[in-house]
Amino acid sequence: MYKHIIWDFDGTLFDTYPWMARAFKETLESRGIDEPAETIEGHMRVSASTAYKHYEQKYGIDEDFLAAYNKKRSEAEMEHSKPYEEIEAVCTYIAASGRKNYLFTHKGITAVELLQKAGIADCFTECITAERGFARKPSPDAIHHLIEKHRMKPEQTIMIGDRDLDLLSGKHAGISACYFSEKKEESDHADYTLHDFKELYSIL
Known part of the structure; x- marks a missing residue:
């Protein structure tokens, strides 16, 4: 889990x-x-x-x-811009079930502002944006920071993204990687693949 x-x-x-x-x-x-x-x-x-x-x-x-x-x-x-369908529900579910959401993006503070606008910012324990100055993906530096700060067990941690860069940053940090593709594509770097976020519940 x-x-x-x-x-x-x-x-x-x-x-x-x-x-x-x-x-x-x-x-x-x-x-x-x-x-x-x-x-x-x-x-x-x-x-x-x-x-x-x-x-x-x-x-x-x-x-x-x-x-x-x-x-x-x-x-x-x-x-x-709006969240993908089911994102609000799944992020709320994760937070309500005792799990934790984190954000790791190359985007600036606009990402946090959009989470706030969507009403789900409070579902996130920590948000790492461009302003934090971590090395860009596929570097695992930001994920290592999260693992150490929040005392995560790698086997209980997963990175979700839509690009190989996202997945590789997770794999380089020793955690699982989940690929999201709207176009039914696959990635060789993914442990799991999602085409609809309703599928995430079965992985969690």
């Missing part, structure tokens, strides 16, 4: 990728560049840094572009 559940944010707890891609597309358009939102989202789903590097090499986007994009993205996410 898993007592400690560590969540990724984008594409796992919240369906933010469409709004991230739209904000990126609009920022490109403001500079006279047209790119399909679907293509941008594909790069984003690998990682945000992968998308930045791709378009930096292609168009020479700079820090001013990223600042404008991040402002537009944050505004769009706060207005439109």
Whole structure:
């Protein structure tokens, strides 16, 4: 039985990728560049840094572009992004059953603000966002911090995410890894795979 559940944010707890891609597309358009939102989202789903590097090499986007994009993205996410179906129920169930939720994301404090907006921030024992300064996934440093601070047993701890980076950060820390895929995809790094969060109850 898993007592400690560590969540990724984008594409796992919240369906933010469409709004991230739209904000990126609009920022490109403001500079006279047209790119399909679907293509941008594909790069984003690998990682945000992968998308930045791709378009930096292609168009020479700079820090001013990223600042404008991040402002537009944050505004769009706060207005439109919502948790995936069943997330509110499953996070509430975990907390109410004596287990603990944690957040480990490359995203900034916007992630916590969105949890608050959805009414589930109180379900989380600790949230690690970009401001904390931990090494990026697939580094296990942030997970090691959580394990040590909260005295977790690795065999009772699981990382849930939608990318190989998320799963590898968990595996490198010696814990289980659960892959969430809306598109019915699989990952070689996952101990479990979910296509619907209702399936998580049977794993816990």
